[in-house]
Amino acid sequence: MNKIRLPVIEIFGPTIQGEGMVIGQKTMFVRTAGCDYSCSWCDSKFTWDGSARDEIKLLEPSEIWTELKKIGGCTFTHVTISGGNPALYPQLDGLIDLLHEQDIQVAIETQGSLFQEWFRKVDDLTLSPKPPSSGMEPNLDILDQIITAQHKHGRIDQTSLKIVIFDNEDLDFARAIHQRYPDIPFYLQTGNPDVKDENADDLTPHLIKRYEWLIDQVMNDIDLKNVRVLPQLHTLVWGNKRGV
Amino acid sequence: MNKIRLPVIEIFGPTIQGEGMVIGQKTMFVRTAGCDYSCSWCDSKFTWDGSARDEIKLLEPSEIWTELKKIGGCTFTHVTISGGNPALYPQLDGLIDLLHEQDIQVAIETQGSLFQEWFRKVDDLTLSPKPPSSGMEPNLDILDQIITAQHKHGRIDQTSLKIVIFDNEDLDFARAIHQRYPDIPFYLQTGNPDVKDENADDLTPHLIKRYEWLIDQVMNDIDLKNVRVLPQLHTLVWGNKRGV
Numbered sequence: 001m002n003k004i005r006l007p008v009i010e011i012f013g014p015t016i017q018g019e020g021m022v023i024g025q026k027t028m029f030v031r032t033a034g035c036d037y038s039c040s041w042c043d044s045k046f047t048w049d050g051s052a053r054d055e056i057k058l059l060e061p062s063e064i065w066t067e068l069k070k071i072g073g074c075t076f077t078h079v080t081i082s083g084g085n086p087a088l089y090p091q092l093d094g095l096i097d098l099l100h101e102q103d104i105q106v107a108i109e110t111q112g113s114l115f116q117e118w119f120r121k122v123d124d125l126t127l128s129p130k131p132p133s134s135g136m137e138p139n140l141d142i143l144d145q146i147i148t149a150q151h152k153h154g155r156i157d158q159t160s161l162k163i164v165i166f167d168n169e170d171l172d173f174a175r176a177i178h179q180r181y182p183d184i185p186f187y188l189q190t191g192n193p194d195v196k197d198e199n200a201d202d203l204t205p206h207l208i209k210r211y212e213w214l215i216d217q218v219m220n221d222i223d224l225k226n227v228r229v230l231p232q233l234h235t236l237v238w239g240n241k242r243g244v
Numbered sequence: 245m246n247k248i249r250l251p252v253i254e255i256f257g258p259t260i261q262g263e264g265m266v267i268g269q270k271t272m273f274v275r276t277a278g279c280d281y282s283c284s285w286c287d288s289k290f291t292w293d294g295s296a297r298d299e300i301k302l303l304e305p306s307e308i309w310t311e312l313k314k315i316g317g318c319t320f321t322h323v324t325i326s327g328g329n330p331a332l333y334p335q336l337d338g339l340i341d342l343l344h345e346q347d348i349q350v351a352i353e354t355q356g357s358l359f360q361e362w363f364r365k366v367d368d369l370t371l372s373p374k375p376p377s378s379g380m381e382p383n384l385d386i387l388d389q390i391i392t393a394q395h396k397h398g399r400i401d402q403t404s405l406k407i408v409i410f411d412n413e414d415l416d417f418a419r420a421i422h423q424r425y426p427d428i429p430f431y432l433q434t435g436n437p438d439v440k441d442e443n444a445d446d447l448t449p450h451l452i453k454r455y456e457w458l459i460d461q462v463m464n465d466i467d468l469k470n471v472r473v474l475p476q477l478h479t480l481v482w483g484n485k486r487g488v
């Protein structure tokens with residue numbers, strides 16, 4: 001397992017995790033190529049639309065670790081594996097083991113459309129089933145399977161659900177997911193309608209207004225009680241710039 | 245204990261917790277009056293400078309609960325008790341018990357200058373020793389006592405340290421605190437230099453720049469590895485407006 005190569009499209013950091021259960025965490029990022037979804041508002045379309053296919057490298061876990069140390073040095077103890085959808089790859093198991101051997105905590109970002117045995121090893125597992133505005137239809141049987149397994153292995157504190165919200169239909173979807181899995185830490189996140197603008201000064205005021213709208217919707221909602229409402233910090237600071 | 249009154253200066257919500265270990269959490273706020281500190285950049289000076297003394301009410305825990313239900317209805321399961329310094333009051337024990345009986349989670353914000361037996365009952369205990377820019381000198385013997393007790397009672401996962409950073413001297417202080425308590429979840433937060441401006445549109449760009457500066461300082465720092473770097477979300481959205 002340790003020798004099977006992973007398609008990696010970028011490795012960068014250290015920077016902050018801008019969203020979700022470990023928002024603000026100093027972390028390195030490993031971004032895998034490929035996705036089983038094609039969300040209309042995806043902010044990382046280059047991972048699956050072919051536009052950055054020349055950037056994909058097939059790397060063994062030890063080569064990923066070498067690259068992480070080369071660019072991150074001794075500054076980090078946390079690595080986030082995002083995509084695309086990293087849950088496409090059973091061979092991520094070997095990378096997680098290698099990182100843990102180096103005393104590195106591992107976070108994973110996935111939409112929860114595919115189950116992997118290695119989910120139970122992840123320190124911060126974010127499952128982000130996609131709401132109607134994405135154009136996707138989540139398979140809740142798979143999500144059930146993942147969450148049942150996390151329960152069984154005592155990994156609920158290492159798990160969270162994160163729903164991106166653009167509109168009221170997305171909020172209806174979020175309520176249904178929260179009611180289905182009431183004991184999983186639950187995060188609502190503002191959607192970013194403009195995933196191309198690299199100028200944060202233009203984008204930030206719009207994103208803050210969207211965040212305020214989302215807060216307003218949730219605060220008086222009796223179905224969304226024990227929830228956390230967050231923006232994407234990296235877009236507030238850097239717009240849609242890649243590699244930060 | 246349940247009948248001893250607490251000096252309360254405001255009760256409001258539901259809103260988001262804008263900072264620290266449960267950033268984004270939907271919560272109600274209870275703000276106690278009085279502080280043993282007088283930080284130069286305190287954003288709640290009205291709790292201790294006498295300017296809002298007419299707003300202080302002496303309330304029993306049951307009266308606080310009645311007020312929380314009156315304004316928050318059935319929208320919340322989380323209450324944050326802030327100040328001033330709520331750790332001035334041993335009688336907070338009774339309020340925490342009452343809230344827990346109602347299945348409400350309880351967060352406390354304190355500088356860690358005073359020990360209370362009830363710290364071990366708190367669901368989210370934020371200790372924010374004040375850096376040099378505050379003009380205060382933290383008593384680390386007391387902080388040692390608090391953290392030793394949290395360890396002893398298995399409450400480390402419910403505890404965090406949060407340091408507000410204005411300058412490089414504050415960062416030196418943060419490094420020393422992180423090295424002293426390396427296993428306590430550690431948060432760095434941008435300072436807000438203008439605690440009077442109620443116009444978020446003016447304030448937000450400055451705060452984002454400060455946040456970016458803080459990220460830059462921390463990312464290449466090998467002494468600050470496993471840390472989380474966060475802004476104050478409420479000031480990004482609402483400036484210094486009270487009661488949100």
